[in-house]
Amino acid sequence: MVTGDASYIKKMNRSLIMKHILQEGMISRAELSKATALTRATISAQVSDLLDEELLIEKNMEYNLVGRKPIMLSIHAEAGYALGIDLEFGRVTFAVANLQGSIVATDTIPLESTLYEDILNLLLTSIRSYQERYASCRYGIVGIVIGVHGLVSTEEVIHYIPSFDWHDVALKNDLEKTLGVVVHLENNANLSAFAERTFFHHETDNLLCVTLYSGIGLGMMINHAFFRGQDGFAGEIGHMIIVPDGHPCSCGNKGCWEKYASEASVFGQLRADKHGAAVTYEQIDRWLKEGDTEVHEAMKTYIYYLSIGLNNIINIYNPEIIVLDSELLRLYPNSLGEIRQHMHSRISHYREMELSATGKQSCVLGACALAIQKFLQVPTLNLRQG
Helix, strand or coil, X not given: CCCCHHHHHHHHXXXXXXXXXXHHCCEEHHHHHHHHCCCHHHHHHHHHHHHHCCCEEEEECCCCCCCCCCEEEEECHHHCEEEEEEEECCEEEEEEEEXXXXXXXXEEEECCCCCHHHHHHHHHHHHHHHHHHCCCCCCCEEEEEXXXXXXXXXXCCEEEECCCCEEEECHHHHHHHHHCCCEEEEEHHHHHHHHHHHHCCCCCCEEEEEECCCCCEEEEEECCEECCCCCCCCCCHHHCECCCCCCECCCCCECECHHHHCHHHHHHHHHHHCCCCCCCHHHHHHHXXXXXXXXXXHHHHHHHHHHHHHHHHHHHHCCCXXXXXXXXXXXXXXXXXXXXXXXXXXXXXXXXXXXXXXHHHHHHHHHXXXXXXXXXXXXXXXXXXX
């Protein structure tokens, strides 16, 4: 036997047990043995360790039949907390989730500066505050994951954030050096895809999530893992050219998809059409309900260009599920129906297309979930939303 085999098998069994308990919410030892195909002795030994570590708790279920009441196992939700952070232009959003993935606290702080030192200090102050707030529980803050609206390398270095004009910034290293804890950085669209996979689509191996707010990002979960590309920069699908020699883009090209099919492009068009009037989601909702012709035409144009890019993505990746994260699509009646009407290709294949159920919270929700997965060391994480 190779040295370390026994400890490796024990670690794999532990991971398998935690995965099933997380997925079921509550489960008995007998059911856990059937679900994992592990012996009852193995289950008993592993569960004993996890109870000692306060990662599991036991609950007596109400039982009206003859015999012993079943003792159910569940994750000890309050043993520790995950901190997810969405760092975007104009604001930073914090969310704290317990170990079952339920959000217990959120906070949004406006950003009045894009200077690196200012934002670094804000993050340090806020993270320390959360660490102090949850220090009394067994494991405190178990992980910190930050969603970045830009290019993040495989080494978790920020290569470029257009809205901040940051280039090659070692935010992870600077935070870890000061805080003395591990911090992870991930692209925001990847975290949105991770949230969709973790909370809503447990059975899929291949999921794409298209985020459509200030720009367009593509988060890709392929075989339960992120697809990042060679350097970590895969998914910058907003800079796919769909109109040759079209509108100029900050990336240096012309005719990029996000210049025509991001929510920012719709807001810009409506501000021009409405001669500088305040344009908000609430106002767009009112205009749509009132039957405003300009707004309906702007939405139809948005959906038309969105469909062009989606056709391309689907043909390239052949996803099982494609999730669209757009508040405007949620406001517009039959948005998915109109998108599907533009899908004419006989070779374009996907199984499901739907709107995100979490919207703009998907990034911090995915960040919390990723922190939980890393702490509990499970290969795939299936959580129940809420």
